[in-house]
Amino acid sequence: MNYQAPVKTTLLEVRDLRTEFHTASGTVTAVDGVSFAIERGERVAVVGESGSGKSAMAMSILRLLTHPGKVAGGEVLLDGRDITKLSEGQLNAIRGRLVGTVFQDPMSSLDPVMRISKQMIEPIMRNLRLNREQARAEAIKWLGKVGIPEPERRIEAYPFEMSGGMRQRVMIAMALSCRPQLVIADEPTTALDVTIQAQIVEVLKNLTAEAGAAMMFITHDLGLVARFAHKVAVMYAGRIVEFGRVEDIFANPSHPYTQSLLGTIPSTSMLKSDRLPQIPGLPPDMRYPIVGCAFKERCAAAHDRCLREAPRLTDRGIDHRAACWSQHGLEHGATLKVERPERTNKPFEPDGSVVVELNALWKQFETSRKMVVKAVNGVNLRVHKGETLGIVGESGCGKSTVARLLLGLEKPTSGDIFISGRAQMVFQDPASSFNPKMTIGDIVAEPLVVRAQGNKAERLEAVRRLISQVGLDPAFAERYPHQLSGGQRQRVAVARALALNPSVVVADEPTSALDVSVRAQIINLLVDLKQELGISFVFISHDLLTVRYISDRIAVMYLGEVVEYGAAEEVFADPRHPYTKALIDAVPVPDPAIESRRTTTPLQGELPSPLNLPKGCAFASRCPMATDRCRAEKPSLPNHDLSRQVACHYAH
Amino acid sequence: MADITLTATPVPKAGLLAAIAAVFRHRALSSAKVRLALLILVPILALTILAPVLPIQKPLETNLRAMMQFPSIEHVFGTDKMGRDIFSRTLAGVQVSLLVGFSVAAIALVLGMLLGTLAGFYGGLIDRAIMTVVDIFLAFPSLLLAIGLVSVMGTGIVPVILAISLADVPRFIRLQRSQVLSLRSRAFIDAARTVDASQYWLMTRHIVPNTIAAMLVAASIAAANAILVEASLSFLGLGIMPPQPSLGNIVRDGQTYLEQAWWISTLPGVVILLIAVGLHFLSDGVRELLDPRSR
Amino acid sequence: MAEYTAKKLAQMLVTVLGVVTLVFFTLRLIPGDAASAMAGDTLSGEALQVLREQMGLDEPLLTQYLGFLRNLAVVDLGETITTRIPIAELLLRALPITLSIALATIVVSVALSIPLGTLAAYMAHKGRNWLDNGLTGAAMIIDLMPSFWTALVLLLVFSLGLGWFPASGQLNWSDPWALVLRLALPVIVLSLSQVATLARITRTAVLEVLNEDYVRTARSLGWSELRVLFRHALKNAALPIATVVGLSFGNLLGGTVIVEFIFTIPGVGNLLIAGINSRDYQLVQTLIVLYALLFVVINFATDLIYKTLDPRVQF
Numbered sequence A: 001m002n003y004q005a006p007v008k009t010t011l012l013e014v015r016d017l018r019t020e021f022h023t024a025s026g027t028v029t030a031v032d033g034v035s036f037a038i039e040r041g042e043r044v045a046v047v048g049e050s051g052s053g054k055s056a057m058a059m060s061i062l063r064l065l066t067h068p069g070k071v072a073g074g075e076v077l078l079d080g081r082d083i084t085k086l087s088e089g090q091l092n093a094i095r096g097r098l099v100g101t102v103f104q105d106p107m108s109s110l111d112p113v114m115r116i117s118k119q120m121i122e123p124i125m126r127n128l129r130l131n132r133e134q135a136r137a138e139a140i141k142w143l144g145k146v147g148i149p150e151p152e153r154r155i156e157a158y159p160f161e162m163s164g165g166m167r168q169r170v171m172i173a174m175a176l177s178c179r180p181q182l183v184i185a186d187e188p189t190t191a192l193d194v195t196i197q198a199q200i201v202e203v204l205k206n207l208t209a210e211a212g213a214a215m216m217f218i219t220h221d222l223g224l225v226a227r228f229a230h231k232v233a234v235m236y237a238g239r240i241v242e243f244g245r246v247e248d249i250f251a252n253p254s255h256p257y258t259q260s261l262l263g264t265i266p267s268t269s270m271l272k273s274d275r276l277p278q279i280p281g282l283p284p285d286m287r288y289p290i291v292g293c294a295f296k297e298r299c300a301a302a303h304d305r306c307l308r309e310a311p312r313l314t315d316r317g318i319d320h321r322a323a324c325w326s327q328h329g330l331e332h333g334a335t336l337k338v339e340r341p342e343r344t345n346k347p348f349e350p351d352g353s354v355v356v357e358l359n360a361l362w363k364q365f366e367t368s369r370k371m372v373v374k375a376v377n378g379v380n381l382r383v384h385k386g387e388t389l390g391i392v393g394e395s396g397c398g399k400s401t402v403a404r405l406l407l408g409l410e411k412p413t414s415g416d417i418f419i420s421g422r423a424q425m426v427f428q429d430p431a432s433s434f435n436p437k438m439t440i441g442d443i444v445a446e447p448l449v450v451r452a453q454g455n456k457a458e459r460l461e462a463v464r465r466l467i468s469q470v471g472l473d474p475a476f477a478e479r480y481p482h483q484l485s486g487g488q489r490q491r492v493a494v495a496r497a498l499a500l501n502p503s504v505v506v507a508d509e510p511t512s513a514l515d516v517s518v519r520a521q522i523i524n525l526l527v528d529l530k531q532e533l534g535i536s537f538v539f540i541s542h543d544l545l546t547v548r549y550i551s552d553r554i555a556v557m558y559l560g561e562v563v564e565y566g567a568a569e570e571v572f573a574d575p576r577h578p579y580t581k582a583l584i585d586a587v588p589v590p591d592p593a594i595e596s597r598r599t600t601t602p603l604q605g606e607l608p609s610p611l612n613l614p615k616g617c618a619f620a621s622r623c624p625m626a627t628d629r630c631r632a633e634k635p636s637l638p639n640h641d642l643s644r645q646v647a648c649h650y651a652h
Numbered sequence B: 001m002a003d004i005t006l007t008a009t010p011v012p013k014a015g016l017l018a019a020i021a022a023v024f025r026h027r028a029l030s031s032a033k034v035r036l037a038l039l040i041l042v043p044i045l046a047l048t049i050l051a052p053v054l055p056i057q058k059p060l061e062t063n064l065r066a067m068m069q070f071p072s073i074e075h076v077f078g079t080d081k082m083g084r085d086i087f088s089r090t091l092a093g094v095q096v097s098l099l100v101g102f103s104v105a106a107i108a109l110v111l112g113m114l115l116g117t118l119a120g121f122y123g124g125l126i127d128r129a130i131m132t133v134v135d136i137f138l139a140f141p142s143l144l145l146a147i148g149l150v151s152v153m154g155t156g157i158v159p160v161i162l163a164i165s166l167a168d169v170p171r172f173i174r175l176q177r178s179q180v181l182s183l184r185s186r187a188f189i190d191a192a193r194t195v196d197a198s199q200y201w202l203m204t205r206h207i208v209p210n211t212i213a214a215m216l217v218a219a220s221i222a223a224a225n226a227i228l229v230e231a232s233l234s235f236l237g238l239g240i241m242p243p244q245p246s247l248g249n250i251v252r253d254g255q256t257y258l259e260q261a262w263w264i265s266t267l268p269g270v271v272i273l274l275i276a277v278g279l280h281f282l283s284d285g286v287r288e289l290l291d292p293r294s295r
Numbered sequence C: 001m002a003e004y005t006a007k008k009l010a011q012m013l014v015t016v017l018g019v020v021t022l023v024f025f026t027l028r029l030i031p032g033d034a035a036s037a038m039a040g041d042t043l044s045g046e047a048l049q050v051l052r053e054q055m056g057l058d059e060p061l062l063t064q065y066l067g068f069l070r071n072l073a074v075v076d077l078g079e080t081i082t083t084r085i086p087i088a089e090l091l092l093r094a095l096p097i098t099l100s101i102a103l104a105t106i107v108v109s110v111a112l113s114i115p116l117g118t119l120a121a122y123m124a125h126k127g128r129n130w131l132d133n134g135l136t137g138a139a140m141i142i143d144l145m146p147s148f149w150t151a152l153v154l155l156l157v158f159s160l161g162l163g164w165f166p167a168s169g170q171l172n173w174s175d176p177w178a179l180v181l182r183l184a185l186p187v188i189v190l191s192l193s194q195v196a197t198l199a200r201i202t203r204t205a206v207l208e209v210l211n212e213d214y215v216r217t218a219r220s221l222g223w224s225e226l227r228v229l230f231r232h233a234l235k236n237a238a239l240p241i242a243t244v245v246g247l248s249f250g251n252l253l254g255g256t257v258i259v260e261f262i263f264t265i266p267g268v269g270n271l272l273i274a275g276i277n278s279r280d281y282q283l284v285q286t287l288i289v290l291y292a293l294l295f296v297v298i299n300f301a302t303d304l305i306y307k308t309l310d311p312r313v314q315f
């Protein structure tokens, strides 16, 4: 321990924490000797892939783990008191009072059958020793602070009457209302849209700073880390592999894992022709003891010593430590795999011909209560041969509905769809997109069987070819979907989509269920296939950096309409519609230097209900530039032959 | 070609056939539940099949010199007031029980899958018609529906089977329909629809195969339940009528002599319980074996 | 709430109409007709015709059906055919007995099963499985015991053997203690299987809720385990429990027929068996409709309770 902080200012000190889960298939060591400290008022981000032990570590600190999880060793000193040795009663006096917690999933973190008032007021009464009236006033005050409109009225709501973003605000108000000194936030914005995420992060940052509370912020989004944190802890396989100030971590990452992780994110300065760096392989299975460095199988700098001995955290600078035998990790760029694979044929050159055309497309759904949801309202779009069209927008703006219309899974209310050739799909959820009773081979062969293409032997051959085309061993054909990892399943989904030689593949959030390192693998695969086969893609995602990287053109959707369309580079470099601007502003960039210079005013409010659309501009209720004209008169996209289109009265 | 190729280590082949094959190898038997179930059911089944050749009195044969005898080597379950051998009668009763159990399970399974799939898959008018009738049937407590039906159809094995099935079929329809509904919205159905798969293809390749496991589990529970209901009906004098033995009417016969000859009523009841427990363990075991994730 | 109640009420009425119709037409399916089935071989020719007229079987089917509906609507239950006693009068005596047994069973089994199931779930949640395993195993076996057999065994041991409870005899409403003793065994028999079902569902529901995120939230706010269990876990688990209590009422009604028969209790169940044995179809059809009605009303009540427990129910 050579973390030399004055004792007085250290709030939390974790020493050699070990957490185990005793499962039927073995003991998983989820946290394997973690040590770090948080100063008063400091924001520490914990990053790492899913399964790296972030949440288990956070839950261990408050002893919120439930069976079969168990803190197996170490100390957690909060204000000098060891939490691991406290009785249940003493612990309860700390939870809520000294440490507030915000969890990942706002939809399930509030008691569904209890009013917000009840859930909020009683902890305040107990912790701050207030009477009911005072506590209620306090609760309303906090609800107002976190940005809930009409808090006096909304406090009597049930959670189900609120959106996810609103519920997360309530969680934050609950966590902060008892004036804790430490707030632990476990992926508090992962389930939310970028715009809402930006608002929530802003609220968390301002309110904790105002109260002088320290924060431990768990995330897998490096952009958020850059926007938010003072210090960063990078976790891998249950250990902290690098710890330091945010500027140092981003500017001089010294552990190969941190370096690779930063490399896998498409950056704004990156050229389209660059290949996305990717980390090969998968994290280790934590049920088995790890000999040597846990990262050795995926590390390009691994050497003999790494196989035998596990590195410990050692100093790399002021307040900067890393656990790696190699002093500088990967030698910059050289060993991170970025080069293109061998190509058998010339890359496809787009020729400008159109493969998909959507004309004045409308789609309305009737709900069970006889109301009409206007999901898609007059969309005109074209997809060119060999190009990728990215569609972005907040949840519920109609992206998926456009995809389903394009694929013929829904019938349009009006308008027409022209497709030259065939459209196929890659779905978001790799778990439900395969019939669990079919082998991978049968799944990939299904389109061929249905369309009666080829005989059995030819189909077998085609399946082998398709499976290896997406980078899997043909032996996978024998397996069942549940025997594959998420990334492998998504490869199979791509193979199935390619079976009938489609002219366009629609991918609806194909990477959002995957970890960053695997995400880069899938994106590279899609890019390779586009260039190799000349297939067009429609890529739907809320991950704007990825969309920018992968797309040739971009359509921004809002409330069922396309509000801006143009070449990806142009739209990102020079967004013209106020909504596009807000959307791009909301995306955190993984660079603390840029983030600290940005003055973001997050987009206010939430997406209005598609049940009753405004008469004028759909965006008017949230637009900072809105005028009376906007509210009365609807701006429309100009002639859709233009290469750049914006639906706004005041856009240049 | 993608730049990296992930290799697959071979994993054991799986599937329905393999699961069945596994039953005969160690896999199924490694499940404690299945072993226990077989430990209970196999001897009962064997004795029932072998009953005609066992050195015991015939079920209907009376012996006035050996009335109400305490269980002994000769009469394992003792004898009743007419000197009939309870053990032999019990075995004959088990035959009836098993026949009822399996017939009901089969009828409920077939009709439930058929009508439930139709209702869930096609929806609309067919669905509403089927479900209206189902809801009406479900408004009757099931034993009372069976009682009502046998009171109309009369006593005997066929009416009993029909009555119990009629009470079970609606439950199976409901289960199958809800399974079909949840499967219908899964992404793999959409994937098949994008290659223009026919409705028939979706139903036979994607939907029905994924419903079978749950239906088989439900069927084995229904078999156990039917055995209990048949016994209850016969006990009330509304099911299988004497002199043909059934587990229920043997117990009923013994009720009058409960104080003098407790074994007449109690021992056959134990056999009913054993069969029901065996079937339950079997259904649990089958569920585990058919679930691909448990492998 | 009012709108919801009205909707459920309408649904219930439709079901009741369906039930009544089904019973009516099922009885008309008897080979020959109800009168000749009733009479067996005892009557012939003219006498049978008289019986038919008495039962209204000579009228067109539709007229009979409408008459049946009208009579039910004004609670005119008619008379038994064999003994000419007004059915309403019989019911007035039998129904309170059956209802008291059913009610006592529900009270006893809810009072036992919910604490038991909750405790088992809580211990399993903390990784101590013995109570859970024991309870689950015992519940399964008890659930599978044929209730007539359980009744006989208890009768044998506690009435005939130990003499704690009377095995038969008049029901004496004026002597509460005697009444309790008389009805104790039937209620115990019925409660056994109800407790088994309810404890199991309670255990599953509570265990599931204990793993919910909002329970973790409550813990993170510093609430004690006891408060988490009662304020959050049980309150949410009450939803599936209420549903199952309602549904298992159907099994309970079936069970009353069996215990009334064994313990010779003059309730609706014995009336039903007597009706079937004397082929009194008028009585049988009334009683079957009555049972279904009870079950439907209980399910309606369950729906309303569910709605008050769960603010999310919209419809």
Ligand SMILES: Nc1ncnc2c1ncn2[C@@H]1O[C@H](COP(=O)(O)OP(=O)(O)OP(=O)(O)O)[C@@H](O)[C@H]1O
Residues within 6 Å of the ligand: A365, A366, A367, A373, A374, A375, A393, A394, A395, A396, A397, A398, A399, A400, A401, A402, A542, A610
């Ligand atoms: N089958 C349906 N029935 C009723 N409403 C629907 C249906 N499908 C979509 N909607 C509604 O249409 C609107 C657009 O939905 P859509 O799924 O296309 O949004 P999205 O942009 O893909 O959102 P996300 O980012 O969350 O995937 C939403 O309000 C949604 O609730």
Ligand code: SF4
Residues within 6 Å of the ligand: A255, A256, A257, A293, A294, A295, A296, A297, A299, A300, A301, A302, A303, A306, A311, A323, A324, A325, A326, A329
């Ligand atoms: S210790 Fe070795 S294997 Fe581990 S990260 Fe450093 S160089 Fe790579």
Ligand code: SF4
Residues within 6 Å of the ligand: A577, A578, A579, A617, A618, A619, A620, A621, A623, A624, A625, A626, A627, A630, A631, A635, A647, A648, A649, A650, A651
């Ligand atoms: S038209 Fe008006 S409200 Fe709409 S985006 Fe433009 S400025 Fe904003």
Ligand SMILES: [Mg+2]
Residues within 6 Å of the ligand: A399, A400, A401, A508
């Ligand atoms: Mg979507």
